[in-house]
Amino acid sequence: MKTHRLLPAALAALACAGLAGCGAMPGSAPAARAELKPTTGNTASGVVDFSQAGGGVAVVAKVSGLKPGQEHGFHVHEKGDCSSGDGMSAGGHFNPDGHPHGPQDAAHHAGDMPSLKADANGNAEARFTLTGVTIGSGATDLVGRGVIVHVQPDDYKTQPTGNAGARIACGVILKR
Structure with missing residues (x-):
């Protein structure tokens, strides 16, 4: 009978899968996810993954059902509540430090994120790092907030919202 060197790695992978993702393994970086659902009359949906990475939080977003070729405002909001059909139950932008709304390279709300840019098919993918927020602890914790x-x-200028208009998708950030 042959012994395979890959057997321990395969067993580790199976164990990880059994824990609903490696983010659940002891000693791994805190992680969270928001599953975006369309608000009433809209089609946008997707997933946003958050993981603690050094002094910031890495964000990976995949969203579909957007207006092709258009940018869409994208924010963490103060409440993890998507119960209203228009997404307004999520409250305002997450802003525990009382900063003005703005782009990532200036003073900004903790929940201000770069806009999503949809491709010709209405799909957007984005990867970036947020600073000044955490996953799982403290006043800047993203868990339990809305996306x-x-x-x-x-427009990163209009206070306090950026003049981004109606809310077309909403999700709650849950720890993984």
Whole structure:
């Protein structure tokens, strides 16, 4: 009978899968996910993954059902509540430090994220790192907050919302 060197790695992978993802393994970086669902009359949906990475939080977003070729405002909101059909139950932008709304390279709300840019098919993928937020502890914790995709681009100037318009998708950030 042959012994395979890959057997321990395969067993580790199976164990990891049995724990609903490696983010659940002891000693791994805190992780969270928001599953975006369309608000009433809209089609945008997707998933946003968050993982603690050094002094920030890495974000990976995959969203479909957007207006092709358009930018869409994208924010973490203060409440993890998507119960209203228009997404307004998620409250305002997550802003525990009281900063003005703005782009990542200036003073901004903790929940201000780069806009999503849809391709010709209405799909968007984004990867970036947020600073000043955490997963799982403290006043800047993203867990239990809402994620909103807006119908229009964020102008990063208009206070306090960025003039991004209606909310077309909403999801709640849950620890993984």
